[in-house]
Amino acid sequence: MEIRDIIIIGAGPVGLFTVFEAGLLGLNCTLIDNLDKPGGQCAELYPEKPIYDIPGVPFQTAQEHVDALLKQIKPFEYDLYLNQRVDSLNEIEVDGEVYWEVITTENNTFKSKNIFIAAGGGSFEPRKPPNIDNPDKYINKGVSYAVRSVEQYKDKNIYIFGGGDSALDWTVELSKIAKSVSLVHRRDAFRGSQHTEELMRELVRNGDVKLLTPYLIDSIEGKEKIEKVKLKNFESNDIEEYEADELIFLFGLNKKLGPLLEWELELNSKKIVVNTQNFETNKKGIFAVGDINDYPGKMDLILSGFHETTLAVQEAYKRINPGERVPFGYTTSNSKLQEKLGVKK
């Protein structure tokens, strides 16, 4: 496994901007995120809300902000690993030198002298149906908490659970390829976009989607894989049984600090304590930037994270190039960057 200059845990806005600052100093990065897309809270929690306090940008939706950051880091060398949580962080020795090794839930291993924890409030984990005992035993056998590959649902009997945007979006989308789609929700009111709800209701009127409200899952049946699902009607209290191939639970996400708590980092109320000179933690080479860190006067704002990671990257450079002065230059006169961007001088 190649040794990277910086490994970034979390591809939220601060993780993404770290790639930019590292790139300016010629450092490469590996970004890892538990979500299926970059952008952290901006992309997952409020993509369409406007942000007004990014300096020099009077108005940008959160998704536009993420898209702009992705464009900004395009010239630089980084790779992005999604759908996997960093679970362990260990100190190792390579050729007599000390490195950090991270291992993800997909069993990918990465090594670097510098780990940037840009984990926000923790990794986003799907909420599971509370009344079903160990639904995870059916993972890859008919239960999922996100749609990773549309192909998986072709010609299947699908039950989608939830009342937000994801449930509505996937009901509409999967109705194009599934054998049948049923949308199950505890009440006949949805929290998603009005437009998508209208599309869903039109599909119901045309008989392309079955809407089951007010219903709740009661139990899952099947040995090797899911065969049937039992649903409880809230009004009549009747239990109804349906043949099912795929159950998709889209109940939103919880933030979990999880593995971070076990890495022997100094914490203050579930945040990682850092110094404000270079945002290093109590462990050399492990930095915490963005919402995850804590120091006197800390504010959970995107611009604070940008400042923090800019200084932390300077220290990361020094760790890779001991004794060297960190090159400083304004981007306005960075000819290499302008070349990469194709900007004329």
Ligand SMILES: Cc1cc2nc3c(=O)[nH]c(=O)nc-3n(C[C@H](O)[C@H](O)[C@H](O)COP(=O)(O)OP(=O)(O)OC[C@H]3O[C@@H](n4cnc5c(N)ncnc54)[C@H](O)[C@@H]3O)c2cc1C
């Ligand atoms: C509704 C709302 C509105 C907001 N409005 C504004 C605003 O107007 N202006 C502003 O400045 N800020 C705003 N914020 C706050 C802003 O979104 C956060 O400050 C910012 O997202 C922090 O960025 P981050 O990169 O530190 O963390 P996050 O955006 O939280 O990203 C962290 C990422 O790390 C991943 N992660 C965590 N642990 C692991 C792990 N072990 N393995 C792999 N991945 C992991 C998570 O999945 C997540 O994607 C708002 C927040 C909300 C909820």
